[in-house]
Amino acid sequence: MTKKVAFLDTVHEVLQQGLEKAGWICDDLTTQPKEDVEKIIQHYQGIVIRSRFPMNADFLSKATALEFIARSGAGMENIEVPYCNQRGIQLFNAPEGNRNAVAEHALGMLLSLLNHLNRCDAEVRNGIWRREENKGTELDGKTVGIIGYGNNGEAFAKKLRGFDVRVLVYDKYKTGFGNGQVEETDWETICREADVLSLHIPQNTETIGLVNDERINRFSKSFYLINLSRGKIVDTAAVMRGIEAGKIAGACLDVLEYEKSSFENMFDIPGGRPEAFEYILKSDKVLLSPHVGGWTHESYYKLSKVLLDKISEHYHL
Numbered sequence: 001m002t003k004k005v006a007f008l009d010t011v012h013e014v015l016q017q018g019l020e021k022a023g024w025i026c027d028d029l030t031t032q033p034k035e036d037v038e039k040i041i042q043h044y045q046g047i048v049i050r051s052r053f054p055m056n057a058d059f060l061s062k063a064t065a066l067e068f069i070a071r072s073g074a075g076m077e078n079i080e081v082p083y084c085n086q087r088g089i090q091l092f093n094a095p096e097g098n099r100n101a102v103a104e105h106a107l108g109m110l111l112s113l114l115n116h117l118n119r120c121d122a123e124v125r126n127g128i129w130r131r132e133e134n135k136g137t138e139l140d141g142k143t144v145g146i147i148g149y150g151n152n153g154e155a156f157a158k159k160l161r162g163f164d165v166r167v168l169v170y171d172k173y174k175t176g177f178g179n180g181q182v183e184e185t186d187w188e189t190i191c192r193e194a195d196v197l198s199l200h201i202p203q204n205t206e207t208i209g210l211v212n213d214e215r216i217n218r219f220s221k222s223f224y225l226i227n228l229s230r231g232k233i234v235d236t237a238a239v240m241r242g243i244e245a246g247k248i249a250g251a252c253l254d255v256l257e258y259e260k261s262s263f264e265n266m267f268d269i270p271g272g273r274p275e276a277f278e279y280i281l282k283s284d285k286v287l288l289s290p291h292v293g294g295w296t297h298e299s300y301y302k303l304s305k306v307l308l309d310k311i312s313e314h315y316h317l
Contacts, residue, residue: 003067003315005046008037008053011072012304015048019308022317038062046070048307055079060087068092068314070307074099074152074294075230077203092310095151097303098294103155105293106198106228109252113224113287114139140164145194146182149174152228152294153200157182168194172206191218196226203230211235216242222249228293231255237276243285250285254293 003024007016016026027044029037034053041047041063048070049055055069057080066089069079074095084091112118115136123130142165146153149171157167158181167182168190178184190197197219201207211225211234225248227234236257242248258269258277267273273281280286311317 003045004043005048006037006041006044007048009048009050009072011048011050011307012301014301015070015072015304015308018312019317022312022315034059041066046311048072049078051078055084057083060084060089068311070311072097072303072307075202077230090314092307092314094303094306094310097306098296098299099151099155101296101299102152102200102228102294103159104296105254105289106156106226106252107159109228109254109287109289110196110198110224110226111139113250113252113285116284118287119284139196142166142195143168143193144196144198145170145190146198146200147171147187147190148199148201148229149177149182150200153198156198156200166193188218191215192220194219194223195221196224198226199229199233201229201233203232208232209235211238213238213241216247219247222246224249225251225253227252228254231257231259236280237274239286240276240279243279243283248285250287251280252287253280254289255291256280256288259291 005019005024005026006029007026008029010030019026038059042065044063045065045067047055047063047066047068050072053059055078060066060080060083068090069084070092071079072094074093076091076093079091081091116134120134140163144160144165144167146157146167146169149169153169153171157169160167161181168185169177169182170185170187170190171177175184199211209232213235216238225234225239234253234257239248239251243251258274280288
């Protein structure tokens, strides 16, 4: 049976080309307002989306013929998963497509922060030559704690193999992955021994606010924080207090809790920016990027190719 697929976000053309080659009809709705999409979505069996607007029950109830949602990315927090499960709507995502990009971005941010590269660059361009003040810190010999050993966590651990570091990993829902490269452990050991904490977990009711004052204060050593998962997993105010108290030596944040659900511009916050937001924007102990950890020229293709493969396997195309 021929399927109709609504593309609500722009993704690599390999996905549309593959589906059309199988005889499916693909419509570009990327410029259609949500209100207009809602009027016609009942005609589609498939939806392809990144993060333009939430796939909540109100919207999905209008998609009466819907069989699947393909999300070009890893996180599923913009999709009302229980409702989809109740309806029997198949969900596809593509964490395999951007795991390498995330891992390289995390390592790049960490090395840049350890060696003050952004600050050094800005100072030299302004005629400031400070060597002692910009003395770096080596990654070799450090202990890196990774929370979450799915696609992204495992990829980051792989990138660390070229360094003389100890890698501790905790995953609440996965065991038996310890090997010569990583040590399977628990939160307590990571808090006691890690010099670096890197988060690679989804956003859900269990993980929102996971890194808070209590968690930060459990660390025995001043540590570097890396977050390339989702912003709301980290309490920014707690990070501010951790930096001020010396508990956090620095933070690499590709995501922020102030992002809106569609990851659009979050600088215009009603009532003004929170104190913690202003603090991290000005702190040279914080390195920021605009939620692009998994967004590369290569991952743009791979995300769509992974989705095409999963849809093709499910429908035996």
